Amino acid sequence: MWDFDHCDPRRCSGKKLARAGLIQDLRVGQRFRGIVVSPKATLPISNGDRDIVATNGVAVVECSWARLDEVPFGKIASPHERLLPYLIATNPVNYGKPWRLNCVEALAAAFYITGFDEYAEQLLKPFGWGHAFHEVNKHLLDRYKACTSSSEIVAMQETILTELEQSYKDSRETQGTEQDDWLTPNPNHRTAVESDSEVEDRSTESPEEEP
Template identity: 55%
Template sequence: MPLGMWDFEHCDPKKCSGKKLVRFGIVKELKVSTRFRGIVLSPEGKKAVSPADREIVQEYGIAVIDCSWSKLDNVPFSKLRTGNDRLLPYLVATNPVNYGRPWKLNCVEAYAACFYITGFKEYAQEILSKFKWGHSFLTLNGELLSKYVQCEDSTEVVKVQNDWLKDLQAEYTQAREKDNEDVDLLARNPNHEFWDQEEEEDDDDDDEKDEDDEEDDDDDDDDDDENTNNN
């Protein structure tokens, strides 16, 4: 299956997974004017990649647009000759640059995700094997990918994605509520109340001592006044 890549030189060549795949001879660099008839993973896509795209992938392959997420405005999407633009659904990156960040997949993760969702799991595993960390992508996203691959079309993939995100939000909200309910564990310990009572008693004793000292000082002042008058 042909794999293509439009490279806009936004990435560090030493860290770019796409360039590494080009060096391996797995991916072919494309010129802006080059037409690609396969699935193109692009932010300009209107549909999510799905198992319905399997035949297109099998016959024409996959292409990615290698650019920085922060420089999308500089990419001439309108000049790219594509016919099957697709969006990738929610997945979490495991590459060293964006580990743990949702949506921020690099080139090899994008190829692997598209392969997996369209039913070419073995191709996904093979391309990821070129990277030391590659296996972690399928491990972390395995459950969700297995749901996507069972869908029939883009609409179902998007529904699975949205249901997954709702569950994540519910878990997050529940965790926040639990954190807000947490109290000082010592407050549930009867000994804590005893310590508080001891502290209060100590404070009372200190107050009484201060009052006694003040009375002694007043007596001393009276004696001094008497001595002064006697003189």
């Protein structure tokens, strides 16, 4: 991970992984040849990236969602930058919010989608809430894992969002008209899902989980 020290060290998922010996720090400017989960990416990760992950691993940007403009993304470039598709955060800060994954959730999602479930589970294990990420997102992850390319992931995500939209429309007809959290624009990317921009970590918004 590239860690920009935006979060409380006692609550930061990336730092907790580092203390457990499960992740390595990268220097700004240091090249990484694996998959980089980044809001600058134009393509989502898919099972078609499995060989890249197997050979060179996955990296994330450990930063605050609210301070993305401060991150020198040009200095942490990779030939394999990827977005994450629609998933739900289960970390204590952003529980239940779409897109707002923290660092460990972003890494776990990348490993699940590329078929390395054991690595995802190992990363989530140190967190008391970690099991919830797979439980909440299993129905989504299983559908993404069946996709062999970024284009298939995009199509699957569109299908999922259409299904959710219809489900919430049906629900609002009987329960009210308030906007639901899932409708929050994707903070990760401005074009792939036609929205605005987890992980904290490529991906957070504030200090997160428990120490």
